[in-house]
Amino acid sequence: MPGSPAALGRAKWYEYCTFDGTxxxxxxAILRLxxxxxxxxxxxxxxxxxxxxxxxxxxLDNGLKVALYERAGLxxxxxxxxxxxGTKDEPExxxxxxxxxxxxxxxxxxxxxxxTEISRDIRRNGAYFNATTGQDLxxxxxxxxxxxxxxxxxxxxxxxxxxxxxxxxxxKEKDIILEEIRMVRDDPRKHAASLVxxxxxxxxxxRNPAYGSAEDLRTVTPDKLKAxxxxxxxxxxxxxxxVGDLPLxxxxxxxxxxxxxxKASAFKPAAFEKAGLLEKSVEVEEEMDVKEAYLAIGxxxxxxxxxxxxxxxxxxxxxGRGVNPMLNSALRGRRDxxxxxxxxxxxxxxxxxxxxxxTLDPKxxxxxxxxxxxxxxxxxxxxxxxxxxxxxxxxxxxDYLKSAKNQVRFNFQKAQETGLLLANSMARHLLLFxxxxxxxxxxxxxxxxxxxxxxxxxxxxxxxxEGVVVxxxxxxxx
Amino acid sequence: xxPSCLKRSPEPAGGLFGKRAGLLSSGFLILSLAGSVLAGQGxxxxxxxxxxxxxxxxxxxxxxxxDSSELTCLILLIRxxxxxxxxxxxxxxxxxxxxxxxxxxxxKIRNLxxxxxxxxxxxxxxxxxxxxxxxxxxxxxxxxxxxxxxRAPLFSGLRIDALIENMRHQGKAELDSAANxxxxxxxxxFFGPEGRGGAVWGTEEILKSIRKNDVIRxxxxxxxxxxxxxxxxxxxxxxxxAAHVRKYFGGLMTGxxxxxxxxxxxxxxxxxxxxxxxxxxxxxGLGFSLPVLSARNYALAFLTEDVLGGGVGSKLWTLRxxxxxxxxxxxxxxxxxxxxLLEAYLETSPEKLEAARSSLERVVRELAxxxxxxxxxxxxxxxxVASFFRANETKEARARTAxxxxxxxxxxxxxxxxxxxxxxxxxxxxxAFIRDVFKMDRxxxxxxxxxxx
Numbered sequence: 001m002p003g004s005p006a007a008l009g010r011a012k013w014y015e016y017c018t019f020d021g022t023x024x025x026x027x028x029a030i031l032r033l034x035x036x037x038x039x040x041x042x043x044x045x046x047x048x049x050x051x052x053x054x055x056x057x058x059x060l061d062n063g064l065k066v067a068l069y070e071r072a073g074l075x076x077x078x079x080x081x082x083x084x085x086g087t088k089d090e091p092e093x094x095x096x097x098x099x100x101x102x103x104x105x106x107x108x109x110x111x112x113x114x115x116t117e118i119s120r121d122i123r124r125n126g127a128y129f130n131a132t133t134g135q136d137l138x139x140x141x142x143x144x145x146x147x148x149x150x151x152x153x154x155x156x157x158x159x160x161x162x163x164x165x166x167x168x169x170x171x172k173e174k175d176i177i178l179e180e181i182r183m184v185r186d187d188p189r190k191h192a193a194s195l196v197x198x199x200x201x202x203x204x205x206x207r208n209p210a211y212g213s214a215e216d217l218r219t220v221t222p223d224k225l226k227a228x229x230x231x232x233x234x235x236x237x238x239x240x241x242x243v244g245d246l247p248l249x250x251x252x253x254x255x256x257x258x259x260x261x262x263k264a265s266a267f268k269p270a271a272f273e274k275a276g277l278l279e280k281s282v283e284v285e286e287e288m289d290v291k292e293a294y295l296a297i298g299x300x301x302x303x304x305x306x307x308x309x310x311x312x313x314x315x316x317x318x319x320g321r322g323v324n325p326m327l328n329s330a331l332r333g334r335r336d337x338x339x340x341x342x343x344x345x346x347x348x349x350x351x352x353x354x355x356x357x358x359t360l361d362p363k364x365x366x367x368x369x370x371x372x373x374x375x376x377x378x379x380x381x382x383x384x385x386x387x388x389x390x391x392x393x394x395x396x397x398x399d400y401l402k403s404a405k406n407q408v409r410f411n412f413q414k415a416q417e418t419g420l421l422l423a424n425s426m427a428r429h430l431l432l433f434x435x436x437x438x439x440x441x442x443x444x445x446x447x448x449x450x451x452x453x454x455x456x457x458x459x460x461x462x463x464x465x466e467g468v469v470v471x472x473x474x475x476x477x478x
Numbered sequence: 479x480x481p482s483c484l485k486r487s488p489e490p491a492g493g494l495f496g497k498r499a500g501l502l503s504s505g506f507l508i509l510s511l512a513g514s515v516l517a518g519q520g521x522x523x524x525x526x527x528x529x530x531x532x533x534x535x536x537x538x539x540x541x542x543x544x545d546s547s548e549l550t551c552l553i554l555l556i557r558x559x560x561x562x563x564x565x566x567x568x569x570x571x572x573x574x575x576x577x578x579x580x581x582x583x584x585x586k587i588r589n590l591x592x593x594x595x596x597x598x599x600x601x602x603x604x605x606x607x608x609x610x611x612x613x614x615x616x617x618x619x620x621x622x623x624x625x626x627x628x629r630a631p632l633f634s635g636l637r638i639d640a641l642i643e644n645m646r647h648q649g650k651a652e653l654d655s656a657a658n659x660x661x662x663x664x665x666x667x668f669f670g671p672e673g674r675g676g677a678v679w680g681t682e683e684i685l686k687s688i689r690k691n692d693v694i695r696x697x698x699x700x701x702x703x704x705x706x707x708x709x710x711x712x713x714x715x716x717x718x719x720a721a722h723v724r725k726y727f728g729g730l731m732t733g734x735x736x737x738x739x740x741x742x743x744x745x746x747x748x749x750x751x752x753x754x755x756x757x758x759x760x761x762x763g764l765g766f767s768l769p770v771l772s773a774r775n776y777a778l779a780f781l782t783e784d785v786l787g788g789g790v791g792s793k794l795w796t797l798r799x800x801x802x803x804x805x806x807x808x809x810x811x812x813x814x815x816x817x818x819l820l821e822a823y824l825e826t827s828p829e830k831l832e833a834a835r836s837s838l839e840r841v842v843r844e845l846a847x848x849x850x851x852x853x854x855x856x857x858x859x860x861x862x863v864a865s866f867f868r869a870n871e872t873k874e875a876r877a878r879t880a881x882x883x884x885x886x887x888x889x890x891x892x893x894x895x896x897x898x899x900x901x902x903x904x905x906x907x908x909x910a911f912i913r914d915v916f917k918m919d920r921x922x923x924x925x926x927x928x929x930x931x
Contacts, residue, residue: 071546072525073524073525073546074523074524074867074871075523075867076864076867076868076871107790107799115799116799119790119791119795119799120791122790122791123789123790123791123792123857123861124791124857124860125860126857126860126861126863126864127790127864128789128864128865128868129789129790143864143868144864145860145863145864172799172800172802175802176798176802176804176805177805178827179759179802179803179804179805179825179826179827180805180806182758182759182825182827183758183759183805183806183825185758186656186757186758186759186825187655188654288756288757289755289756289757290654291650291651291653291654292647292650292651292654322591322594322596323587323590323591323595323596323597324587324591336640336643339644339647339648339651340648340651359647359651360647361647398588398591398592399592402592403591403592403593403594406592406593406594406613406616407594409594409613410549410594410596410611410612410613413547413548413549413613414547414549414611414872416546416547417546417547417549417871417872417873418871418872419871420868475756
């Protein structure tokens with residue numbers, strides 16, 4: 001992307017002691033955090049503005065949920081539209097259907113414009129244009145100069161609710177997705193994360209990789225895709241979030257003017273079982289042409305609305321993030337078994353995933369693997385806070401819990417700095433969040449977590465079920 | 479250090495960062511010239527302009543107030559970087575900088591951990607960077623610990639060896655990504671195997687040869703206040719940050735700045751580089767040198783990067799959208815001091831590689847003779863400015879960009895005047911720049927992938 005920091009010299013930041021390798025899932029974790037921040041900025045009533053008048057939430061007559069957030073600063077407007085359709089909704093034998101639809105909607109045309117015309121218009125309006133497919137949702141983002149807000153809204157409405165595609169155009173997009181699948185397959189971190197997900201959710205609707213399977217994709221016809229599209233892309237199954245430097249009043253007027261005309265359509269979203277803990281451990285080892293080894297350990301975590309999420313958020317910080325997380329001390333500190341450590345928790349509507357990720361010398365894989373698993377099992381018995389100790393011992397121990405709470409606060413603040421991230425998170429939150437009438441803020445809930453909660457969460461999610469262990473190792477020389 | 483030691487700015491803004499770095503005088507011009515993206519802005523693109531000042535010890539300081547979060551981000555830039563590495567010592571710049579923030583005292587590490595302060599290090603062609611990010615309420619503790627260790631790091635053989643071992647692994651993991659490996663090949667081809675083009679992490683052999691004395695010498699030569707730029711973006715008020723900066727960085731080592739001159743680019747005799755890698759896809763890239771960095775050349779390169787590979791609708795987009803050759807097509811510029819580098823690249827299936835080579839070359843050749851119009855320029859200008867805003871939206875990114883602009887002679891005010899510079903580019907000038915850059919007989923091709931027939 002032009003203007004990326006790379007323009008001044010491509011240098012990655014290397015964390016002081018740890019490096020988070022699972023960037024995709026980290027992204028999801030940040031999105032959730034951002035959404036939880038924004039949720040606190042919005043009033044409970046769908047009709048009133050927040051006390052700060054920064055945010056507004058309402059539902060259009062056709063069922064579209066809308067959140068607006070005024071953010072003075074750069075002259076940019078960020079629009080995200082989320083649709084409650086994800087890999088969970090893919091019929092048997094259609095792995096990748098939602099991802100293909102997401103691609104086709106973005107780039108392959110509508111009833112009114114061809115894909116070429118859409119690309120031309122996007123460029124002329126200085127827009128960043130992208131979309132993502134996940135287990136629960138497909139989200140369509142556009143970020144553009146504020147004075148192009150009208151175009152941004154009209155474009156998103158048209159691609160979402162007036163989609164059309166020809167067989168020729170669809171075939172072209174399939175070719176591109178096949179390249180994307182190969183690209184992921186060549187990336188040891190992404191491939192390992194994908195294998196963890198596929199095995200962690202085996203038997204659950206989340207089992208399909210978001211990118212899909214090449215075999216299934218080849219069988220998708222325009223008619224099949226359009227029929228699937230028609231059943232999900234209705235306003236009552238969607239949300240829209242706008243974050244930018246326009247007054248709320250202007251945002252609301254324009255959103256209502258553009259989206260109120262979309263016809264309502266009856267829609268009842270499907271409900272799925274929550275993902276259960278794994279009963280049998282799964283081991284996957286693959287060889288690739290790499291120099292280092294990559295180890296990922298996945299476990300089922302709490303879902304998006306679970307009360308356990310706060311303790312698990314903190315556990316992820318304590319175990320695998322920050323300056324010197326516990327996994328770093330356990331595996332790297334004294335024994336130098338791994339080179340980098342990371343831990344991510346991603347919460348989805350019907351279950352979550354906890355993934356510990358390591359890069360290491362290939363010769364250390366067996367030892368690191370068993371040490372890491374043993375350590376995760378022991379977490380339920382550990383002390384995390386000064387309060388867990390007595391007397392003078394309190395003076396000498398490190399308060400992991402306090403550190404993790406501050407790290408969550410840091411992440412919370414950091415997430416507020418990027419407009420598109422805020423819009424994307426809010427659009428997701430509107431569809432995933434179950435309002436149980438609880439008024440306590442996210443940070444208040446984090447503050448209430450104590451060591452006992454952490455041990456309970458560790459016992460439930462790190463020790464109780466089995467896990468998925470994926471190792472990517474260098475190809476053996478023939 | 480007392481406040482009287484400061485070279486106070488003549489501006490009446492008060493505090494360390496009083497001088498508005500020319501922004502006020504150009505504010506109106508920016509508004510009137512920068513086009514649609516700036517419409518409605520009262521004081522330039524950023525709510526608060528970056529302010530510059532200099533401590534008595536020669537440390538250049540930049541401050542920008544930003545209320546978007548309750549965080550403070552601080553970048554300490556040390557001039558030198560890979561260009562300053564002696565022959566046979568690639569990786570020394572990273573190693574030394576990393577050692578300079580290795581806190582030996584466990585109690586202090588715990589303090590940083592409890593407060594969730596984040597430290598990271600990067601090694602670039604012409605400088606190294608130390609990033610400190612913290613909750614603004616923890617700034618004092620963070621600065622106290624970090625500044626103390628930077629002023630007096632502990633260079634023990636044991637610690638250096640441990641870090642070298644880690645670098646050895648990081649270097650391998652980095653090159654497991656074809657895109658990273660491709661970029662490293664371009665750097666080496668254009669800038670040479672050492673210095674600017676040298677490996678960030680060094681190589682197995684070189685790392686073995688680095689001694690404690692090399693680290694100490696590098697530190698003593700480059701870690702002087704006059705050789706550094708400190709850039710801070712924070713929600714705290716300027717006088718508060720200024721007082722902390724004076725207190726904790728006023729004691730950095732003094733001494734004359736150590737100049738490092740970037741070597742000129744040489745196009746290698748063998749302009750086709752192939753590295754075998756068993757993979758599902760092949761990486762394919764074309765690299766071109768950019769003229770010596772200046773404000774205008776930076777703006778021209780930015781526009782060129784955009785028109786070539788700046789996302790949806792760019793010239794390279796055709797390779798994806800129409801020809802189905804790749805999922806990701808991209809172009810990037812690297813612009814350190816001296817000449818820069820522009821890369822256009824994609825990853826494609828081995829069976830499509832020849833078609834991709836031919837299409838990539840065709841797109842570049844066509845662009846070189848395209849005679850882009852005023853409309854093309856307006857489009858790229860809008861895209862570039864919006865991209866620039868997004869890329870510098872976070873405090874850390876903006877603190878880093880300001881520090882790099884300052885160190886590379888463009889001045890931190892280029893954060894805002896960049897827009898003016900872009901606006902002033904004419905179509906004729908842009909076309910001439912493009913013709914000059916995209917000379918195929920000076921390009922380098924890199925392919926990393928399965929064995930070719």
